[in-house]
Amino acid sequence: xxxxxxxxxxxxxxxxxxxxxxxxxxxxxxxxxxxxxxxxxxxxxxxxxxxxxxxxxxxxxxxxxxxxxxxxxxxxxxxxxxxxxxxxxxxxxxxxxxxxxxxxxxx
Amino acid sequence: xxxxxxxxxxxxxxxxxxxxxxxxxxxxxxxxxxxxxxxxxxxxxxxxxxxxxxxxxxxxxxxxxxxxxxxxxxxxxxxxxxxxxxxxxxxxxxxxxxxxxxxxxxxxxxxxxxxxx
Numbered sequence: 001x002x003x004x005x006x007x008x009x010x011x012x013x014x015x016x017x018x019x020x021x022x023x024x025x026x027x028x029x030x031x032x033x034x035x036x037x038x039x040x041x042x043x044x045x046x047x048x049x050x051x052x053x054x055x056x057x058x059x060x061x062x063x064x065x066x067x068x069x070x071x072x073x074x075x076x077x078x079x080x081x082x083x084x085x086x087x088x089x090x091x092x093x094x095x096x097x098x099x100x101x102x103x104x105x106x107x
Numbered sequence: 108x109x110x111x112x113x114x115x116x117x118x119x120x121x122x123x124x125x126x127x128x129x130x131x132x133x134x135x136x137x138x139x140x141x142x143x144x145x146x147x148x149x150x151x152x153x154x155x156x157x158x159x160x161x162x163x164x165x166x167x168x169x170x171x172x173x174x175x176x177x178x179x180x181x182x183x184x185x186x187x188x189x190x191x192x193x194x195x196x197x198x199x200x201x202x203x204x205x206x207x208x209x210x211x212x213x214x215x216x217x218x219x220x221x222x223x224x
Contacts (some may be wrong), residue, residue, distance in 0.1 A: 014161040034210030043214035087152055101151040
């Protein structure tokens, strides 16, 4: 199984901040990576796929990058509605493993 | 617009089984995949398995092998996830998610399964 190691687990931040969340894959996954946002009591929402492709309707302040087996989600100019938990997921192979999650919380 | 509507909350005894349904509408059911993901209270997301309705193929995470069955009925556009030999650690919200092989853009509302020990 491919392990996805996500960091940090918690990220205190303020409105307007630029924040970065990283996922490291235990094996190469050829940019087969999705990022999700989840708010309490709600289903996850797909933000990006193929590591950097923004889903329709997702604000452009969300972006994704890749360097080898490291993948990054960047939020440029954090908004109040962005305080949530974020997960990466690889879809390169079965099982489709998730990272452990990063909770972006108010500093 | 694809919509996924899941069956209601369940309370089960330890050792029993649960079957959760996921009714899809608004899209081409057979052409993609339905994944099942669970989330224990206060915990992260855990991928359990998937079905490809058009091919009748299911894949499962190793840790659930032997306990899980995921099926899909193309005629009623409904997917099912059955988990047996339930234990308290299986208490979680169970989600179905419609995928195209590049992440899942559509999710059900979630079904809370509570296992009473």
